[in-house]
Amino acid sequence: MNATPTPPEGRITTEARGAVLLIGIDRPAKRNGFTPAMMRSLAEAYTRLDDEPALRVGVLHAHGDHFTAGLDLPTFAPLMQRGEYAVPFGLVDPLNLGDAGWRRRTKPLVVAVKGITYTLGIELMLAADIVVAADNGRFSQLEVKRGIMATGGATLRMAERAGLGNALLHLLTGDEFDSAEALRLHFVQRVVPAGQELDEALRIATQIADQAPLAVVATRLNALKAVEQGPLAAMAEFDAVQKGLANSEDAKEGVASFREKRVPVFKGR
Incomplete structure (x- = not known):
């Protein structure tokens, strides 16, 4: 899936397996920290999923040991200061917030997370439909520790899934919690032994793809x-x-x- 070396700014890989599109986060040297180029490429992959009739379900996963440490803040800071978004108008927004100018995904998306899943990683999985987590998961919505607010959907979806008190417990402390807690809060739907998360996500995606x-x-x-x-x-x-x-x-x-x-x-x- 990623035979060529990963560029320093990272990349998003895609691989069609029948009706399922595998979408891979690929910057393992930086714990898959997202650059603006990666965010745009992710939106392009989501747009391909929606636009190609032969594709019925997407599976978002990660290369390396971790899902993502979140935004690479030094590369994103100039955009944030200008109030800009890395995804151009007209593409499917990976955060699925429904903002004017961006499309919303229509086809199902299953996510496989493992290791570190911080900030943007949690927001991407909450914006998806079904999440399979490895039992070595480490989650944190730590924007308050960086002097900023989570604006990718965490303040909305964490409360909707887990209740306001449970959401604020993690949003306001920025603490790290494990896969068992993520399952308890309904942030993920299934926890499997580490190394099996992608296979389980693919199994679910294939089952969905078999339906009408x-x-x-x-x-x-x-x-x-x-x-x-x-x-x-x-x-x-x-x-x-x-x-x-x-x-x-x-x-x-x-x-x-x-x-x-x-x-x-x-x-x-």
Whole structure:
């Protein structure tokens, strides 16, 4: 996946395995600390996932021993001082915040984390859909120790997942916590022995990719709307979305495969 030497500014690798796109964070010499170039490349990889019909699910992972130590602050400081973002308008925002000018991801994303997962790393995994953590995980949202605030979604999603008190415990102290605590707080969905996290993420992603793509996207977006806008907003879409899905080729294939007692072959149409 990364046969050539990693450039000093780091890079994001991509590898399509059937319907699954592996997206790799690759700057292990710096604990995968993110530079602006890496952030832009990550957005480009997410955009590729959404735009290529053959791709149905993404898996975000990391090369080396750690997921990411977060932002490489010296490289990001000039952008932060100017109030700029490293991701150009029109690309999918890896943080999925819905800011004007950036696209939101529609297809599912599974994340495999290991070792150090600090600041941006937590925000990237919370912006994804399903997280598998190695049991050697070390997590910290430590912006308060650097005189800044977490603005990539942690203040929103940590409270939504874990409750306000649990979120503030870690947001205001910047302490380091382990994979068991991340699981307790619903920041991750599964903890596995170190070295097995990517395989488990791929297993989950492949299982998702086997389902009807239009139904998967619609289900994900409806669940996200329920969290962000409330149950009534999500329910208001039920009839129209279900009508569209029920008239798709995939829905017809689902019924045919049920009748014929065979595995369905979905085409995303």
